[in-house]
Amino acid sequence: MSPPKPEPRPTPETQTFWDGCANGELRLQHCGACDRYYFPPRPFCPRCLSDQVEWRSVSGQGVLHTYLINHRAAPGFEEDAPYAIAVVELAEGPRMMSNIVGIENTPENLVLDMPLEVTFEERGSVMLPLFKPAATTGVRG
Amino acid sequence: MSPTSVKSAVAIVGAAETTELGVIPNLSEIQLHADAARNAMADCGVGVADIDGVACAANPVGVAHYLGITPTYLDGTSVGGCSFMLHVRHAAAALASGMCEMVLVTHGQSGRSRVGAGGRGGDGASLQGQFEAPYGPTGPPTMFPMGVLRYMKEFGLTHEQLASVAVVQRQWAMSNPRAMMRDPITVDDVLSSRVIAYPIHLLECCLVTDGGGALVLTTAERAADMDLARPPVYIVGTGESSETPMVSQMEDFTTSRAFRVSGAKAFAEAGITPADVDHLMIYDAFAHLPIYGLEDLGFVGRGEAGSFVEEGNTAPGGKLPLNTNGGGLSYTHTGMYGMFAIQESVRQLRGVAPAQVKGVELSVAHGVGGMFAASGTLVLSNRRP
Numbered sequence: 001m002s003p004p005k006p007e008p009r010p011t012p013e014t015q016t017f018w019d020g021c022a023n024g025e026l027r028l029q030h031c032g033a034c035d036r037y038y039f040p041p042r043p044f045c046p047r048c049l050s051d052q053v054e055w056r057s058v059s060g061q062g063v064l065h066t067y068l069i070n071h072r073a074a075p076g077f078e079e080d081a082p083y084a085i086a087v088v089e090l091a092e093g094p095r096m097m098s099n100i101v102g103i104e105n106t107p108e109n110l111v112l113d114m115p116l117e118v119t120f121e122e123r124g125s126v127m128l129p130l131f132k133p134a135a136t137t138g139v140r141g
Numbered sequence: 142m143s144p145t146s147v148k149s150a151v152a153i154v155g156a157a158e159t160t161e162l163g164v165i166p167n168l169s170e171i172q173l174h175a176d177a178a179r180n181a182m183a184d185c186g187v188g189v190a191d192i193d194g195v196a197c198a199a200n201p202v203g204v205a206h207y208l209g210i211t212p213t214y215l216d217g218t219s220v221g222g223c224s225f226m227l228h229v230r231h232a233a234a235a236l237a238s239g240m241c242e243m244v245l246v247t248h249g250q251s252g253r254s255r256v257g258a259g260g261r262g263g264d265g266a267s268l269q270g271q272f273e274a275p276y277g278p279t280g281p282p283t284m285f286p287m288g289v290l291r292y293m294k295e296f297g298l299t300h301e302q303l304a305s306v307a308v309v310q311r312q313w314a315m316s317n318p319r320a321m322m323r324d325p326i327t328v329d330d331v332l333s334s335r336v337i338a339y340p341i342h343l344l345e346c347c348l349v350t351d352g353g354g355a356l357v358l359t360t361a362e363r364a365a366d367m368d369l370a371r372p373p374v375y376i377v378g379t380g381e382s383s384e385t386p387m388v389s390q391m392e393d394f395t396t397s398r399a400f401r402v403s404g405a406k407a408f409a410e411a412g413i414t415p416a417d418v419d420h421l422m423i424y425d426a427f428a429h430l431p432i433y434g435l436e437d438l439g440f441v442g443r444g445e446a447g448s449f450v451e452e453g454n455t456a457p458g459g460k461l462p463l464n465t466n467g468g469g470l471s472y473t474h475t476g477m478y479g480m481f482a483i484q485e486s487v488r489q490l491r492g493v494a495p496a497q498v499k500g501v502e503l504s505v506a507h508g509v510g511g512m513f514a515a516s517g518t519l520v521l522s523n524r525r526p
Contacts, residue, residue, distance in 0.1 A: 006274040009265035040268050040390070066291035066394050069339035074277040082339070085276050085283060087389050097273045097389035107339060112294050128275050 005076030007124035014041045016055050021127040025057045026118050028092055039094035058092045060118035062131065065089040067112075069105055088116055088131050102132035150237040152364040152373035153229070153521070155185030155357030156487040158480075159249070162473050163321050165351035169257030173249025173353035174204050181355035185369055187243065192357070194244030196232060198224035198477055204247050214241035220383065221510025222424060222477040225356075226517025229483065230379035232358045242359060249353035250475035256351075269387055281426060282346050283338045285512040288394030289429050290340060295395050296444030298432065300340060304331035305451040306428040307344045307470050312456050314467025316496035321348050322471040345428035347469035347478070354480040356487075361525060374490045377503075378411025378520030380404060388512040397509070399516035400437035404507060407518035408439075413503065415440045420489045420504040421461060422482035425468040431455070434507055435463075438518075462498045465489060479508035483519065490523040 010018040017040075020027030028037045031045035032052040044051050065087045073081035084105040089095045101119065103109050115134035120127040157180035159165070159173055168176065174197060182188065194214030195201040201215045214235050218227045225246060232244040251258045264270050278284045292298055308328055314320035326344060334343040364373040382402035385391060392398055408414065415438060423434035435446040440461060449455070455463035466472040466485040473481055486504040488494035506519045 007265055008271035008275050011266050014271055040272050066288055068286050070277060070283040071336050072279045074279045077277040083277060085278055087287060097276050099276050123275060
């Protein structure tokens with residue numbers, strides 16, 4: 001039996017992020033002084049050090065900024081390999097690492113800047129944000 | 142009296158690697174430190190009593206005690222593979238200001254055999270543990286090349302150009318008896334080697350080896366009074382910087398901020414431009430690092446490094462000899478390779494490198510720590526400033 005996949009352990013500074021995930025929403029902190037979102041979480045703005053920051057639920061929309069396809073499965077990922085480890089640029093600006101689900105992870109399928117949307121997967125005691133190709137907004141067939 | 146200046150004050154007088162290199166199952170990490178240290182001390186004819194400063198990327202207390210040194214200067218800076226560039230930089234400042242008189246910088250790593258090596262493993266509560274590890278990376282090969290596809294899209298770098306980095310470095314390694322990999326390879330060989338993390342193939346990844354190296358530094362004044370078998374190598378410019386410990390949080394995936402800041406600082410301190418450089422070492426954990434380094438240090442313009450390498454400019458006989466020991470891709474890579482880049486710069490400046498470039502007077506050794514997390518740059522010369 002394969003070992004479990006690595007599980008995030010929330011800290012006091014990140015708990016709200018993970019609470020959001022458990023609630024099916026992606027949350028980012030927004031700096032009122034800069035009018036700018038940032039990630040990963042911390043209780044002050046990394047650009048201006050302002051404490052005037054608040055958690056906001058964001059769109060969950062993003063684009064595929066860059067990625068690689070891992071052929072050396074991490075413990076727990078044996079059945080997924082090869083799988084993409086991606087950096088998603090969120091519509092609100094920050095970027096985060098993630099996996100791409102709902103599509104075979106091949107160079108042909110994964111085109112940089114393709115639109116993605118967040119989805120969540122149970123990972124131990126937390127829900128982990130992953131991304132899938134965005135539903136097309138045009139005429140549906 | 143003019144103010145003491147780091148760049149005019151300090152020299153590397155002793156430099157050596159471990160006696161063996163590559164696969165060394167019979168030596169522990171601390172003994173690799175000691176073997177390299179004793180070789181470097183013998184190289185410049187000094188004893189334990191002469192050394193009053195110790196620096197390494199582990200706990201320097203352990204190295205000092207193991208060698209019987211009573212230090213008055215300790216530097217345990219550990220920011221990854223470029224730590225040694227930072228050790229040299231800090232030692233230069235300490236020596237120039239009179240904090241100590243002779244500093245020993247050591248590296249020993251049983252990266253392959255793992256004899257007496259520390260454990261691996263992450264912390265699920267760290268930011269990396271929460272926001273990167275859950276997505277299944279398996280060490281540097283599956284993290285470091287994160288920006289390569291973005292770079293390819295932005296600048297048109299081809300898979301063949303990336304592969305040519307490995308091909309050219311193998312050409313250098315073929316002249317080096319201590320290099321682990323010495324058989325010639327072609328671009329096709331690289332591209333048909335196993336995919337490790339697309340778009341990176343096996344032959345675009347560094348080796349995993351055992352080994353070490355050490356340096357002895359002192360003031361230029363004292364160096365002039367020493368009976369040295371080989372001439373001093375002067376530190377004429379230094380830089381260091383960092384960006385992010387999380388590769389996913391790089392500002393721009395096509396360039397390293399730490400490279401740019403560290404490199405610019407070192408070049409400014411030395412008062413040089415890239416055109417002045419005779420010989421260059423850019424830490425190559427993976428084939429894309431020399432691409433980024435050539436651009437971030439200003440040797441070529443943005444997006445030009447791939448064709449620059451492909452056209453042979455960095456190969457034997459080319460106008461900018463780069464990674465002339467074969468690099469981390471073909472020479473050796475213990476895990477923290479920066480020490481070996483410095484050693485090759487010193488050999489080239491002393492005129493004793495296996496693949497010696499003619500007339501080297503100015504060499505740059507540029508290192509990375511973590512995955513574009515940190516950087517250190519040394520500008521070295523065999524002419525006293």
